[in-house]
Amino acid sequence: MLCQVFPNNYQQQLDEKRQRLTSLIPSMADNLSVFASPPAHYRQRAEFRIWHTPERLFYAMFDPANPKQPVEVEACPMACEAIDQLMQPLLALISQNEVLKNGLFEIDFLATLSGEMLVTLIYRRKLDEQAWLQAAQGLREGLPINHLIGRSRKQKILLDQDFVIERLRADNQAWLFQQIENSFTQPNAQMAQNMLAWAREQSRKIVADQASDLLELYCGNGHFSIALADIFDKVLATEISKSSVKSAQFNLAQNQIENVTVVKMAAEEVALALQGQAFNRMADVDLNRYNFKTIFVDPPRSGLDDLTRGMAANYQHILYISCNPDTLARDLETLLQTHQIQAAALFDQFPYSHHLESGVWLTRKPA
Incomplete structure (x- = not known):
């Protein structure tokens, strides 16, 4: 029935999602962490x-x-x-x-x-x-x-x-996030906290070997940028939605974070800017000050476009949060030519539905 839950069947549906994900992307199976949702009362x-x-x-x-x-x-x-x-x-x-x-x-x-x-x-x-x-x-x-x-x-x-x-917690820390009516927010807040914790865990492993700045595409209201700011030296976060950029800047001020810069740009424009093309919206950003070793992407269901996928392959580390396993599988066909999976996760953001979210940390293969 519509809007109903089936707690007795929850584990079965979660197992089916895991099987679907690993069948679609077998390379995720060996390093996959599965994060279960509360079986009821999970939507905010x-x-x-x-x-x-x-x-x-x-x-x-x-x-x-x-x-x-x-x-x-x-x-x-x-x-x-x-x-x-x-x-x-x-x-x-x-x-x-x-x-x-x-x-x-x-x-x-x-x-x-x-x-x-x-x-x-x-x-x-x-x-x-x-x-x-x-x-x-x-x-x-x-x-x-x-x-x-x-x-x-x-x-x-x-x-x-x-x-x-909203106040979301991970790693014994908490961050404040403005959530605007009629705008995108993570509907399953408990799962959103798991996603932040997983991203922080992988980010700490990344910077343990080498200090790094972070480039983030599709940053939304700063959900991940804010939670990762204390791990990376500097963060450049980009987002095409004007209202999301405004909300991200509000959130940075609320959390007193000063090492994150948010720019209103599409992912394709960022790729061109990094190739040297000038954009007025980047006029106050000196890209030469950044030592980008890591890129974080959280694209829409359509996944990465060709230009952005090619740009991501140039980074030592890729953190990819996906809301569509089919487009993730397509993108990984390219990225796994140059990179290998170090960690993966399944986040059951939408129980009792076919939707699933996942995360992948990739590192460049040795030369």
Whole structure:
């Protein structure tokens, strides 16, 4: 059923993912660490359609086999307990208020391990801002909600702010991360902490042999850059999304990190810049000051493009976080011609689905 969990079958589905990954990329099998998710209440983010009947409202999801028929969701044990416990009390109060109820199309939840809750109400109609703000204020006062947003086409109303601050931990350290509503965040926060810990473990091994600066592509909001900053001498992190770059800079300030520079550039542009092509966005960055021995990539599902894949092969060490084993396998066909796998990991970010995330540390083969 939609939004349900099956703890008794969790280990079996994890074993199947491991088999799928190692069948696709046999070279990962000997050095593979497997990180299991909590079997329930693992998502810090959830989105639900709201279905209206003459009698009531209900949360709805749609089965791909019958996409026109809504399936009522009374509870969602995939979601963290804070979201799961908030769902019905929230909808009950909304149902009693015409301003909040009329035209409501979707409710999105964003929660943190550190205890914040942000709820977004999305409408098919233009909102009366003052009436909605007054109603939303009363709604928030009666529920464990920190931040509330109203959205409709070309309209976004904030009760106060559009982000939460997450605190993620690894290696007895903690970092603060701004997570903006309607932007990408790691949905499984426990697994995100495992990913940080694994990346730190491999990075310490890298710098144990030789001091290194780090080049990171697709840095997002600085998730890995910030957690690895104390291991590398300097970090140059790049990201194409303007909002993610702004959030990364916010996060660097929150964590008082001064050895990371974030630049708004696509991975392909970074490759060209390293070949000597001038970019205005790199005007304040002296690439000659960096001693890059390590590159960190966390690309989208499409994986690395040809130019970036070729650039990565020039580095002594490659740390690759993948959200698509098929494109990772394709990229490794090239990278394993010059490099060998030292460590690999499977991160079960999305239990009970075909999705899996993985990590690989590669080092250049001896000449």
